[in-house]
Amino acid sequence: MSNDRAAAKILNRTALTKLLVQRLKHDEAVVAGIGNTNFDLFAAGHRPQNFYMLGSMGLACPIALGVALAQPDRGVIALEGDGSILMGLGCLSTIATMKPRNLTIVIWDNGIYQITGKQLTATGGVTDIVAVARGAGIAASEWVRDEAHFEQLLDRRFDGGGPILLAAKIDDEAGKGQTPRDPALIRSRFMKGLGTGRGGALEA
Amino acid sequence: MTWSDTLLGLLKDNDVRLITYVPDNVLTPLLTGVNADNYFLSVGATREDEAIGTVTGAYMAGLRGAVMMQTSGFALIANALASLTVPYQIPAIMVISERGTMGEFNIGQSLVARTMRPTLDALGITHHTLTDEITMPFIVDSSIKQAFSTQAPVAFILSPLLTGGNPAARAKLKL
Numbered sequence: 001m002s003n004d005r006a007a008a009k010i011l012n013r014t015a016l017t018k019l020l021v022q023r024l025k026h027d028e029a030v031v032a033g034i035g036n037t038n039f040d041l042f043a044a045g046h047r048p049q050n051f052y053m054l055g056s057m058g059l060a061c062p063i064a065l066g067v068a069l070a071q072p073d074r075g076v077i078a079l080e081g082d083g084s085i086l087m088g089l090g091c092l093s094t095i096a097t098m099k100p101r102n103l104t105i106v107i108w109d110n111g112i113y114q115i116t117g118k119q120l121t122a123t124g125g126v127t128d129i130v131a132v133a134r135g136a137g138i139a140a141s142e143w144v145r146d147e148a149h150f151e152q153l154l155d156r157r158f159d160g161g162g163p164i165l166l167a168a169k170i171d172d173e174a175g176k177g178q179t180p181r182d183p184a185l186i187r188s189r190f191m192k193g194l195g196t197g198r199g200g201a202l203e204a
Numbered sequence: 205m206t207w208s209d210t211l212l213g214l215l216k217d218n219d220v221r222l223i224t225y226v227p228d229n230v231l232t233p234l235l236t237g238v239n240a241d242n243y244f245l246s247v248g249a250t251r252e253d254e255a256i257g258t259v260t261g262a263y264m265a266g267l268r269g270a271v272m273m274q275t276s277g278f279a280l281i282a283n284a285l286a287s288l289t290v291p292y293q294i295p296a297i298m299v300i301s302e303r304g305t306m307g308e309f310n311i312g313q314s315l316v317a318r319t320m321r322p323t324l325d326a327l328g329i330t331h332h333t334l335t336d337e338i339t340m341p342f343i344v345d346s347s348i349k350q351a352f353s354t355q356a357p358v359a360f361i362l363s364p365l366l367t368g369g370n371p372a373a374r375a376k377l378k379l
């Protein structure tokens with residue numbers, strides 16, 4: 001497992017998100033954090049099992065944990081920015097304690113709060129988020145070395161082997177899409193995608 | 205039956221199986237009861253907004269949940285309620301042990317307690333203060349059903365009148 005932060009190549013969130021979405025073959029749930037993270041998930045092509053967070057900075061992993069606990073047979077992926085995970089590092093300890101085998105976390109580490117004006121985050125300086133995650137108890141945490149390594153890491157089923165955390169160093173580009181700002185609709189469609197909606201005839 | 209057994213029974217009657225929490229003294233009998241009962245799945249969170257997030261994800265994936273916290277924990281979740289729970293229409297069940305009133309020794313607790321009901325009111329979140337075991341079952345059972353029927357959160361505030369408060373804290377009061 002790669003724990004060499006310095007050797008991680010700088011990649012691109014939009015491209016990696018597309019790669020990830022293409023790999024999803026079993027209706028995996030994807031929960032994407034605030035701002036660029038969910039803009040790029042939307043840009044990769046909407047799927048019924050996507051959940052887009054329009055606020056609640058830092059809660060992508062806790063939300064994904066809830067999905068993973070409720071549907072233990074479904075692979076669940078949380079996408080989160082470095083600034084966002086730094087806001088609530090404690091959730092890594094909670095996840096390590098609960099050990100959801102169907103949960104994968106991907107951290108997009110650009111070392112900045114891109115969307116608010118590119119201010120530096122601690123991961124742009126001294127903090128190594130993979131080391132933090134391992135220290136929290138998520139042993140299967142590693143740096144993505146390059147695009148080929150990312151593809152190799154995704155070449156698995158997401159419903160077992162977790163919890164896993166992958167951190168990718170990315171450039172300072174903005175997200176490419178614009179998620180519709182309709183929380184009730186997002187929730188309703190996500191629930192339909194997970195088979196828990198109650199729209200019935202209205203959804204037909 | 206103690207108040208805590210009755211409350212856990214009401215959660216069970218309504219299929220609320222996931223309990224996320226940050227502990228508090230007054231919540232101890234509830235949390236002990238949850239951990240002693242296989243029916244419940246308990247998640248100890250490190251912050252109350254994290255607990256709200258987990259209950260949100262679980263609800264959307266078909267598992268009903270409640271967040272247990274104390275008054276000061278509620279003060280950490282205004283942003284999660286305003287940007288997640290309320291606009292996404294999540295029927296999160298909140299159980300809040302009320303500190304800061306009727307014998308509080310800690311000035312910080314008494315101040316933060318004053319922010320709780322105004323915050324709930326500002327967000328239009330239904331809240332009920334539970335004061336006794338006679339009215340509690342009707343209030344809790346009907347309000348949980350209303351929350352899930354109307355896709356809206358609800359908060360139950362556990363008054364010291366119901367729980368007896370925290371005797372250790374009361375003992376610290378100056379005469």
Ligand SMILES: Cc1ncc(C[n+]2csc(CCOP(=O)(O)OP(=O)(O)O)c2C)c(N)n1
Pocket residue numbers: 034035036037055057080081082083084085110112113114115116121283
């Ligand atoms: C509680 C809270 N604090 C601050 C903000 C402002 N804010 C919105 S997005 C963001 C930066 C997110 O950074 P990161 O997760 O690293 O994503 P990036 O923008 O770099 O893609 C901030 C600070 C907010 N929305 N909520």
